[in-house]
Amino acid sequence: MFVTFGGNMQNTSRQKKHILVLNGPNLNLLGRREPNIYGHETLKDVEQLLHTQASTLGVTLECKQSNREYELIEWVHEAVNNAQMIIINPGAFAHTSVALRDALLGVGIPFYEVHISNIYRREAFRHHSYLADIAEGVISGFGIYGYELALAAANRLIDSTLEK
Secondary structure: OEEEEOOEEEEOOOOOEEEEEEEOOOHHHOOOOOHHHHOOOOHHHHHHHHHHHHHHHOEEEEEEEOOOHHHHHHHHHHHOOOOOEEEEEOHHHHHOOHHHHHHHHHHOOOEEEEEOOOHHHOOHHHHOOOOHHHOOEEEEOOOOHHHHHHHHHHHHHHHHHHHO
């Protein structure tokens, strides 16, 4: 059973911690798209890395990717039923999507925003994120290892919430 307090979900049963990992537009092209910026690893590599780390931490993951804004929003809405945290790489939607921001605010699930590249070393339009100010934190510029950092941070945040 999950109990919601101020948007944070607390696990009151013996269920495993569950984190939703969302990847936005063009992340299905990892490994092929601009490898000088995004590296040679694929989205499958990212997911394998996360699942390996998650099993060590005792966390279950659900990884999803979409190029469609509405689909990401639907997944955020559905997460209220089972996720204690969200890790999201919104891709270019970080810079454009008020709707995704509103969905994340609406469900109240804490989340970390991840970007593979350092968005502040890129074009000026990438320097603003509609999600950053409502995220627990933003990880940018660490390549795919930013996902590992986000998962470790998410796990700690869930643990600290459960201890209260």
